[in-house]
Amino acid sequence: xxxxxxxxxxxxxxxxxxxxxxxxxxxxxxxxxxxxxxxxxxxxxxxxxxxxxxxxxxxxxxxxxxxxxxxxxxxxxxxxxxxxxxxxxxxxxxxxxxxxxxxxxxxxxxxxxxxxxxxxxxxxxxxxxxxxxxxxxxxxxxxxxxxxxxxxxxxxxx
Amino acid sequence: xxxxxxxxxxxxxxxxxxxxxxxxxxxxxxxxxxxxxxxxxxxxxxxxxxxxxxxxxxxxxxxxxxxxxxxxxxxxxxxxxxxxxxxxxxxxxxxxxxxxxxxxxxxxxxxxxxxxxxxxxxxxxxxxxxxxxxxxxxxxxxxxxxx
Amino acid sequence: xxxxxxxxxxxxxxxxxxxxxxxxxxxxxxxxxxxxxxxxxxxxxxxxxxxxxxxxxxxxxxxxxxxxxxxxxxxxxxxxxxxxxxxxxxxxxxxxxxxxxxxxxxxxxxxxxxxxxxxxxxxxxxxxxxxxxxxxxxxxxxxxxxxxxxxxxxxxxxxxxxxxxxxxxxxxxxxxxxxxxxxxxxxxxxxxxxxxxxxxxxxxxxxxxxxxxxxxxxxxxxxxxxxxxxxxxxxxxxxxxxxxxxxxxxxxxxxxxxxxxxxxxxxxxxxxxxxxxxxxxxxxxxxxxxxxxxxxxxxxxxxxxxxxxxxxxxxxxxxxxxxxxxxxxxxxxxxxxxxxxxxxxxxxxxxxxxxxxxxxxxxxxxxxxxxxxxxxxxxxxxxxxxxxxxxxxxx
Numbered sequence: 033x034x035x036x037x038x039x040x041x042x043x044x045x046x047x048x049x050x051x052x053x054x055x056x057x058x059x060x061x062x063x064x065x066x067x068x069x070x071x072x073x074x075x076x077x078x079x080x081x082x083x084x085x086x087x088x089x090x091x092x093x094x095x096x097x098x099x100x101x102x103x104x105x106x107x108x109x110x111x112x113x114x115x116x117x118x119x120x121x122x123x124x125x126x127x128x129x130x131x132x133x134x135x136x137x138x139x140x141x142x143x144x145x146x147x148x149x150x151x152x153x154x155x156x157x158x159x160x161x162x163x164x165x166x167x168x169x170x171x172x173x174x175x176x177x178x179x180x181x182x183x184x185x186x187x188x189x190x
Numbered sequence: 191x192x193x194x195x196x197x198x199x200x201x202x203x204x205x206x207x208x209x210x211x212x213x214x215x216x217x218x219x220x221x222x223x224x225x226x227x228x229x230x231x232x233x234x235x236x237x238x239x240x241x242x243x244x245x246x247x248x249x250x251x252x253x254x255x256x257x258x259x260x261x262x263x264x265x266x267x268x269x270x271x272x273x274x275x276x277x278x279x280x281x282x283x284x285x286x287x288x289x290x291x292x293x294x295x296x297x298x299x300x301x302x303x304x305x306x307x308x309x310x311x312x313x314x315x316x317x318x319x320x321x322x323x324x325x326x327x328x329x330x331x332x333x334x335x336x337x
Numbered sequence: 338x339x340x341x342x343x344x345x346x347x348x349x350x351x352x353x354x355x356x357x358x359x360x361x362x363x364x365x366x367x368x369x370x371x372x373x374x375x376x377x378x379x380x381x382x383x384x385x386x387x388x389x390x391x392x393x394x395x396x397x398x399x400x401x402x403x404x405x406x407x408x409x410x411x412x413x414x415x416x417x418x419x420x421x422x423x424x425x426x427x428x429x430x431x432x433x434x435x436x437x438x439x440x441x442x443x444x445x446x447x448x449x450x451x452x453x454x455x456x457x458x459x460x461x462x463x464x465x466x467x468x469x470x471x472x473x474x475x476x477x478x479x480x481x482x483x484x485x486x487x488x489x490x491x492x493x494x495x496x497x498x499x500x501x502x503x504x505x506x507x508x509x510x511x512x513x514x515x516x517x518x519x520x521x522x523x524x525x526x527x528x529x530x531x532x533x534x535x536x537x538x539x540x541x542x543x544x545x546x547x548x549x550x551x552x553x554x555x556x557x558x559x560x561x562x563x564x565x566x567x568x569x570x571x572x573x574x575x576x577x578x579x580x581x582x583x584x585x586x587x588x589x590x591x592x593x594x595x596x597x598x599x600x601x602x603x604x605x606x607x608x609x610x611x612x613x614x615x616x617x618x619x620x621x622x623x624x625x626x627x628x629x630x631x632x633x634x635x636x637x638x639x640x641x642x643x644x645x646x647x648x649x650x651x652x653x654x655x656x657x658x659x660x661x662x663x664x665x666x667x668x669x670x671x672x673x674x675x676x677x678x679x680x681x682x683x684x685x686x687x688x689x690x691x692x693x694x695x696x697x698x699x700x701x702x703x704x705x706x707x708x709x710x711x712x713x714x715x716x717x718x719x720x721x722x723x724x725x726x727x728x729x730x731x732x
Binding site: 057059062084086087089091092102104106107109110111113133134138139160162173179 | 375379381383384388419422546547548549562567568569629630631633640642644646654655657659663664666667
Binding site: 291 | 381
C-alpha cells in the first residue's frame with residue numbers, strides 16, 4: 033500500500049470527519065481532524081491498517097495547542113501525521129488513545145506536564161519528567177514560559 | 191604530611207555520580223578502567239558505595255531532581271572528602287545552562303576541589319586530572335586547580 | 338509465608354552510568370511489579386532548541402545521548418532537510434552512513450561489555466571495551482573526537498574522510514573482526530550463558546507491536562522493522578546488507594541480534610568506503626523556509642524520531658525529539674514481572690536502555706528493611722551464574 037492508497041482508505045472511511053489532507057511527498061502526509069474523532073481514527077490507522085505509532089507531539093501555536101500523532105507504514109516507508117487542534121488553551125482536553133495502544137502511556141504523561149493538556153480517560157497522568165516540586169499550572173514548553181536568564185553566581189544558590 | 195594524606199594519595203576510592211549527564215563522560219570514566227588506560231595502576235579504584243569513597247567524581251549538569259541527592263551523598267561521605275567536577279556539564283552546566291531544569295552548577299551545591307573540562311574529557315585528561323588531585327591532597331593546596 | 342519487599346536498583350552505581358530509579362516490588366524471589374521514576378536526566382533540550390538556531394540545535398542534539406551521538410544529529414538534520422527537500426551530495430550520504438555504522442559497532446560492543454559484567458563475565462567486559470577502542474581510534478582520526486563527532490550539518494557533512502584515512506579504517510576493521518569472532522564464540526557458545534539468558538525476559542511479538550518497540554528489542558521478538566531499510570536514508574539503499582531478526586524474544590535473542598548486527602555494520606562500512614564517489618560534501622543551503630519536517634534514523638537502540646516545525650526564522654518553532662528507549666523502556670515492566678530478582682538486571686540490560694535518552698531513575702525503598710542496592714542485585718546475578726557453572730560442572 034503506498035501513501036495515496038492509505039490516504040484514500042482513511043478519507044473513504046471517515047469522510048467529512050477529515051478536515052484537510054496535505055500530501056507533501058511520497059513519504060510524508062499530514063491530516064487535520066477534530067479532536068473528538070481522535071480515538072476512532074487512531075484505532076483505524078493503528079489496528080486496522082497496522083501502522084506503527086512513532087510518537088505524539090504537541091505544539092503551542094497562535095490559534096491553539098496542536099497535538100500531532102505520527103504513524104509510520106514500514107512496509108512502504110512513509111509517515112502519516114494526524115493533527116488535532118485544541119482551540120481552548122486555558123482548558124485543553126482530548127481523549128486518551130491508551131485504550132488503543134499501550135505505547136502512548138508515557139507520551140500522554142509527558143505532554144500533560146509540559147503543555148497542560150488533559151487526556152480524558154487516562155487515569156495515570158502523573159508527572160514523568162519534571163521534579164515533584166515543580167509549580168502546578170506552569171507548563172515549560174508553552175510559549176509564554178520563558179526560561180529566566182540570570183547569572184546564578186550573583187544570585188546565589190536557588 | 192599526615193598518615194591520612196599518605197594513605198589517600200596512594201590509594202584513592204572514587205565514587206562516580208551522574209547528576210543528569212548524556213552518558214559520554216560516564217563512559218569515558220569506565221573506559222579508564224579498561225586495559226588500555228588502566229586507572230587502577232595509579233591506585234585509583236571505583237567503589238559502589240559512598241561510604242567507602244574518598245573522592246566523588248561528579249558528571250552531569252545538576253538536574254533539579256538530583257540536587258538533594260548530591261547534597262545528601264556529599265554529607266554521607268566520610269571526611270576528608272574531595273569533589274571533582276567532571277566535564278563541561280559538571281564544571282558549568284555547559285550547553286544546558288539555559289534550561290529550565292538545571293538550576294545551578296555543581297560547584298554552587300557542594301564545594302569542588304578540581305575540574306576536568308572537556309566534552310567529554312579524554313581518558314588521558316581524566317588520568318591527568320586525578321593525578322593533579324592526588325598532588326593537591328599531598329600538598330594540601332587549598333586553592334582550586336584545573337585538570 | 339511470602340512478604341512483599343521493595344527492591345532498590347540504584348541510584349548510583351559505577352556500572353550503571355546514569356541515575357536510575359526503578360521500584361521493584363518483590364514477593365519472595367519473584368518480581369511482581371515495577372514502577373519507574375524518571376526525570377533525573379531531563380535537561381529541557383526541546384525548549385533550549387527553540388532558542389537556538391538550526392545549526393546550534395545539531396550540537397545540542399548530539400549530547401542527548403553519548404552512545405547515540407551520531408543518530409540524533411542525523412535524524413535532526415534530516416527533519417530540517419525534509420521541510421524543503423534540501424539536497425545532500427552523494428559523498429556526504431556515504432560519510433553519514435559510515436559514521437553511523439561505526440557508532441553502531443561501538444555501541445553494541447559497549448552493551449556486550451556491560452551485559453557481561455552483569456552476568457559475572459568480567460573478561461568479556463574488559464575485552465569488548467578494549468576492542469571498542471579500535472573504533473574510538475577510527476572516530477578520533479576521522480572526526481577529531483572519540484565521542485561527539487560534530488560531523489553533521491544541514492545539507493551535508495562538516496568534514497571529509499581523507500584518502501589516507503581509508504586504509505587506516507580498513508586495517509582497524511580487519512583487526513577488529515577476529516576479535517568479534519572470539520567474543521561471539523565466548524558468548525554465544527557458552528552453555529552457562531544459554532542457561533542464563535534463554536527463556537528469560539521474553540517479549541512476545543504481540544506485546545512488541547502494541548508497545549511500538551524499536552530496534553534490536555523488536556527484531557529479537559520477530560518484528561521485522563529497521564529504519565535503514567524501511568525508510569531509507571543516507572546511503573543505506575546503495576549497499577547490500579541484512580536485517581537480523583529472531584523469533585524467541587528472550588534476552589539471548591537480543592544478544593544474538595546485536596552481535597550479528599556488528600558484522601553487518603562492518604560490511605556496510607567497507608562497501609561505503611569502496612563505492613563513495615568523489616565530489617562535494619555540502620550543498621550549502623542558505624535558509625530554512627517555514628514548514629514542518631520529520632527525520633528518522635536507526636540508532637543502535639532503534640528509531641530516533643525528530644519532528645521540526647519552522648516558522649521561517651532561524652530557530653525551530655518546535656523541535657520534538659523521541660529517542661528509541663522511550664518506546665522500549667515500558668517493555669521492561671512487561672518482561673520482568675514473574676521473573677526472579679537475580680535476573681532483573683540482565684533483563685533490564687537486554688533493552689539496552691540509553692538512560693539519558695529517556696531519563697530514568699531507579700529507586701527502591703523497602704518496607705521490611707530489606708534494602709538491596711544495585712551492587713547487591715548485580716552480585717545476585719553473578720552468583721546465579723556461579724551456581725549454574727557449578728551445577729553444570731564448568732570451571
